[in-house]
Amino acid sequence: MAGTVDLFTPVHKGLRSMIYDLSGRIQTTDFADGSAVTALLQDLENDFAVARSAGCILCTLAIHAHHEEAVVFPPSAKFANRLVTSLIEEHHDLTRREEAIVLAARELKGLPTAQARIEAGAHLNRLANQLFAAYIAHMNREEVELVPLLRESFTDPEQLAMQGKIIASYPPDQLFAMVSWMLRSMNVTELSEFISSVKAGAPPPLLKAVSDLGEAQVEPARWAEVRRRVGL
Ligand SMILES: [Fe+2]
Ligand SMILES: [Fe+2]
Structure with a gap:
């Protein structure tokens, strides 16, 4: 089925x-102000090499692509090889863009004058805009082209097993950072489906941890409706 x-x-x-949040931060950063630049660059680059920090948005984008390639793409390649190959090529392009941003950030950090930082900051902003445009177009494509194929080809238990595998492979700090963003970003119906799937597939302590996060992150009326629908 x-x-x-x-x-x-x-x-x-x-x-x-x-x-959207990072884009807003970058475009409003006063690159003449050395301390504002340091704070932004720390969040951008923090632990990029090991891709572990919960505060690093570029890391989270990279980890997401890695999970797709490790868990979802291999079984999908059996029925959508051309699409999966093309999505992996896009991942490589996104990685190159992320690395270019990290390099630009490192260069920016060493600049001694406000004027030099302003020019380098404008360059960083353009690189980030190009990455974000490419990343959003890539996600749109996965949703339009891959999600319907996954639904046709895999049962819900099979898809939930893939989701469980991804959840289990996250370092805890990264997982909770990611889930916080997801909970804040979904509507009531999607939130209810998400919490139901966690309830069905995750051990009770993880369900409790995600519920506590929802309590903290989602506005109270929306969260109360989710709890009612899911029976939490
Ligand atoms: Fe992807
Ligand atoms: Fe994706």
Whole structure:
């Protein structure tokens, strides 16, 4: 039987919110102000090499692509090889853009004058805009082209097993940072489906941790409706 689970859209909503937030921060940063630049660059680059920090948005974008390639793409390649190959090529392009931003950020950090930082900051902003445009177009494509194929080809238990595998492979700090963004970004129906799937597939302590996060992150009326629908 065809599945109804949507493996991509909820997590993509969280990633879009992260991108909107970071984009807003970069374009309003006063690059003449050395301390404002340091704070921004720390968040951008923090632990990029090990891709572990919960505060690093570029890391989260990179980890998301890695999870797709490790868990979802291999079984999908059996029925959508051309699409999966093309999505992986886009991942490589996104990685190159992320690395270019990190390099630009490192260069910016060493600049001694406000004028030099302003010019380098404008360059960084353009690189970030190009990454975000490409990343959003890529996510749109996965939702339009891959999600329907996944639903046709996998049952809900099969898709939930993939989701469980991804959740289990996250370092805890990264997982909770990601889930916080997702919870804030979904509507009531999507939130209810997401919490139901966690309830069905995750151990009770993880369900409790996600529920506590929802309590803290989602506005009270919306969260109360989710609890009512899911029976939490
Ligand atoms: Fe992707
Ligand atoms: Fe994706």
